[in-house]
Amino acid sequence: MAAADDNLCCVDSVPRGIDEDQAAVLSAVFSALADPVRLQIYACIAATEEICSCNLEVPVGKSQPTISHHTAKLASAGLIVGERRGRWMWWRVVPGMAEASLHAIRAFAPSP
């Protein structure tokens, strides 16, 4: 019974995929991009040199606490950085962060 290794699709050594810790870090980056509102915020920031928080409320159509919550999540993921100048908070995109995260997924994958 069973123990037949002929009609199995399975190989002996299964690929390990990503390290569990690294998967958690990477998922945080993509989680930050997984929300339509945050995507609009990120695109707004990427489309400008830098932009302050008050300029984000109108184009994305959300309340100020919501904007603050989303920018904090983008910043926590390392996708943007903020600098406080006076009363205003200015946001810039961290160049290459998103691309590096994508690249990390297939670090060991054979190139196409």
Add this chain to the structure above:
Amino acid sequence: MAAADDNLCCVDSVPRGIDEDQAAVLSAVFSALADPVRLQIYACIAATEEICSCNLEVPVGKSQPTISHHTAKLASAGLIVGERRGRWMWWRVVPGMAEASLHAIRAFAPSP
């Protein structure tokens, strides 16, 4: 009163960011990558030519229904495609899908 446009950080024309519909589509792609388990699955698939579902349960350490649920979400986002051959479901990565989604965010952003 007010109407003082001197001490405002705001510009008149706020960047529109991404189209709302496109943001929904893109967020679906990144939502698919926003889970550690799905990242491991995606990496496992990317690391092989193609792999069948039964080979995914062991490396990610989840139950069969959970694996099926995750592969369905990755496929729904267009990141992988599945082909049924006999009893087995074989998965392949759709090349360039993730990169294209990233690129779409800054379609109109100035290059660095």
Add this chain to the structure above:
DNA sequence: TGTATTCATTGATGATTGTCAATACAATTG
């Protein structure tokens, strides 16, 4: 035809999340 196997679906549950009103904090201005 019947049995075993692989994958998909359903139902249920605990956890996470997006949102806003209210409030607190910080910094400029009078």
Add this chain to the structure above:
DNA sequence: CAATTGTATTGACAATCATCAATGAATACA
């Protein structure tokens, strides 16, 4: 110092999600 303005935090709530046990559907094999 007091008032004003931009931002962050808290609390609460509805919605979504990840997970698994149980079940169903489809295919291969005897």
